[in-house]
Amino acid sequence: MSQKITSYxxxxxxxxxxxxxxxxDVVYKFEPKYSWAAGVAISRxxxxxxxxxxxxRKCLNCERILxxxxxxxxxxxxxxxxxxxxxxxGTINTYSISHVxxxxxxxxTPILVAVxxxxxATPGMGILHNLGEVEPSKIKVGMRVRAVxxxxxxxxxxxxxxxxxxxxxDE
Amino acid sequence: MPxxxxxxxxxxxxxxxxxxxxxxxxxxxxxxxxxYEDAGIDPRKDVHSFVCCTEDFWEGIxxxxxxxxxxxxxxxxxxxxxxxxxxxxxxxxxxxxMSGIADVAVVESHCKSSDVLNPDEISSFxxxxxxxxHVNADPRFVAGLEMARYLKETGTKxxxxxxxxxxxxxxxxxxxxxxHGANLDKRAVLSSKIAASPLTExxxxxxxxxxxxxxxASAQKAxxxxxxxxxxNGIGWSSDTPxxxxxxxxxxxxxxxxxxxxxxxxxxxxxATYFDLAEIDDTYSYKELQSLEALKLAAKGxxxxxxxxxxxxIDGRLPVNASGGSLGVGHLLxxxxxxxxxxxxxxxxxxxxxxxxxxxxxxxxxxxxGIPTATGAVxxxxx
Ligand SMILES: [Zn+2]
Numbered sequence: 042m043s044q045k046i047t048s049y050x051x052x053x054x055x056x057x058x059x060x061x062x063x064x065x066d067v068v069y070k071f072e073p074k075y076s077w078a079a080g081v082a083i084s085r086x087x088x089x090x091x092x093x094x095x096x097x098r099k100c101l102n103c104e105r106i107l108x109x110x111x112x113x114x115x116x117x118x119x120x121x122x123x124x125x126x127x128x129x130x131g132t133i134n135t136y137s138i139s140h141v142x143x144x145x146x147x148x149x150t151p152i153l154v155a156v157x158x159x160x161x162a163t164p165g166m167g168i169l170h171n172l173g174e175v176e177p178s179k180i181k182v183g184m185r186v187r188a189v190x191x192x193x194x195x196x197x198x199x200x201x202x203x204x205x206x207x208x209x210x211d212e
Numbered sequence: 213m214p215x216x217x218x219x220x221x222x223x224x225x226x227x228x229x230x231x232x233x234x235x236x237x238x239x240x241x242x243x244x245x246x247x248y249e250d251a252g253i254d255p256r257k258d259v260h261s262f263v264c265c266t267e268d269f270w271e272g273i274x275x276x277x278x279x280x281x282x283x284x285x286x287x288x289x290x291x292x293x294x295x296x297x298x299x300x301x302x303x304x305x306x307x308x309x310m311s312g313i314a315d316v317a318v319v320e321s322h323c324k325s326s327d328v329l330n331p332d333e334i335s336s337f338x339x340x341x342x343x344x345x346h347v348n349a350d351p352r353f354v355a356g357l358e359m360a361r362y363l364k365e366t367g368t369k370x371x372x373x374x375x376x377x378x379x380x381x382x383x384x385x386x387x388x389x390x391x392h393g394a395n396l397d398k399r400a401v402l403s404s405k406i407a408a409s410p411l412t413e414x415x416x417x418x419x420x421x422x423x424x425x426x427x428x429a430s431a432q433k434a435x436x437x438x439x440x441x442x443x444x445n446g447i448g449w450s451s452d453t454p455x456x457x458x459x460x461x462x463x464x465x466x467x468x469x470x471x472x473x474x475x476x477x478x479x480x481x482x483x484a485t486y487f488d489l490a491e492i493d494d495t496y497s498y499k500e501l502q503s504l505e506a507l508k509l510a511a512k513g514x515x516x517x518x519x520x521x522x523x524x525x526i527d528g529r530l531p532v533n534a535s536g537g538s539l540g541v542g543h544l545l546x547x548x549x550x551x552x553x554x555x556x557x558x559x560x561x562x563x564x565x566x567x568x569x570x571x572x573x574x575x576x577x578x579x580x581x582g583i584p585t586a587t588g589a590v591x592x593x594x595x
Binding site: 067069071072073074075076077078079080081082083111112113115116117118120 | 231232233234235236237238241245248254255256269272281282283285287324326327328329330333334337341342345
């Protein structure tokens with residue numbers, strides 16, 4: 042259809058036209074502000090991160106160890122039962138190397154994103170985080186990794202208390 | 213034949229000014245668990261459709277629908293989110309049941325307003341960005357505009373609006389959910405600070421946190437599930453033009469339309485004498501009077517006088533917002549409609565505690581989406 046149309050009605054606006062103020066526009070910066078209550082499960086999770094530990098919740102019905110922890114099991118629809126500390130090591134489930142930043146600009150240093158299945162959680166459950174201290178070309182699904190933590194004085198009870206995960210390989 | 217969809221389970225959580233100890237999802241899990249226990253169902257096996265009523269900006273997460281399944285037992289099940297008041301969600305669930313898609317459907321709505329630090333920014337952002345956004349005032353000026361026009365056109369005395377706040381806040385003192393209950397007189401209401409004239413602060417409902425869940429079932433299934441069934445016999449919803457400048461500010465035309473549809477469905481011929489109870493919009497004091505007239509529970513311009521005479525008191529001819537409504541209990545944003553349904557259902561079940569009105573058989577519920585909208589919904593309930 043569109044191939045048959047050679048000229049559209051109206052005329053094109055160039056970025057220069059806008060800059061010169063040839064056209065009217067309305068600019069509004071919408072600034073909603075939130076302070077989300079993290080809740081019982083995530084609050085404890087964050088407090089444990091501050092101590093350099095990762096905590097999960099166990100459902101005694103399906104016996105899954107859930108991370109991120111939640112106070113209910115979504116499969117069984119019942120409250121979860123126990124806190125379980127899990128390891129800060131794991132296996133790369135999947136990864137992607139992002140070459141574009143949030144502002145759509147090409148990145149000089151790509152961002153290494155991975156889903157890490159954590160040791161001690163039910164297989165297939167883990168954490169979305171960055172990878173570091175690794176050549177992008179060397180990253181593989183199935184690679185063993187370990188969390189690199191901020192120092193205890195730097196930790197604030199946030200997911201970024203873990204800087205990134207790095208390969209365990211040569212330890 | 214009137215509509216016949218059963219409300220077979222009710223659950224709620226929160227009804228507090230703030231719920232800092234629970235996340236929105238944990239608040240929902242609590243309400244859902246109670247509703248399923250009440251209905252005697254297992255959401256993982258028995259429910260075929262889940263409907264959530266929520267709005268991204270109130271939630272603070274875009275595409276917030278995606279965060280709803282887990283805590284409702286809806287993982288890998290049909291779920292949709294309606295970005296409107298809870299009664300519209302109820303209507304959607306009714307349609308799923310009537311179409312045969314579902315035998316049992318669940319409707320949830322919640323308000324976690326304590327997570328929102330600047331709600332006015334969100335209400336203001338709902339104004340048309342080019343035509344109306346230039347008014348740099350607290351968005352409640354829209355309610356002030358409506359109220360002024362309503363008073364002028366109907367000749368309603370200013371004091372009658374204040375009386376709505378007095379009545380509802382007093383009723384709420386009997387309600388365990390009544391966060392904003394108070395024993396005030398008209399003078400106190402009228403002399404509280406002006407929010408947007410003629411509206412004063414005590415005539416404006418304040419938001420609270422809560423989650424409300426209903427389990428709905430087809431007539432056949434409801435009979436099997438058994439006790440306390442409350443029936444939805446009619447339901448309607450409607451939206452007026454968004455142009456504040458062009459719609460009739462004196463009357464709630466959307467409520468009139470919604471009611472006409474719900475009444476027709478339920479076979480209500482004379483609404484003024486049909487109902488034993490009404491839980492209706494009182495987001496702002498004047499809204500209750502304006503709604504009473506739109507719903508044909510009072511003749512045009514007569515609602516205020518009837519209210520003053522005590523006709524709408526908890527022991528009056530037609531108790532209106534016996535629960536305390538939004539002014540007395542608190543406003544729940546998109547969950548407000550479900551709050552009104554909750555209060556009506558408890559009355560129809562005879563479980564309203566100290567609020568209980570003897571022999572409630574037919575109830576009317578109505579809600580409005582709040583400023584700057586002209587959208588509302590109505591449901592006719594019976595036991
Ligand atoms: Zn489980």
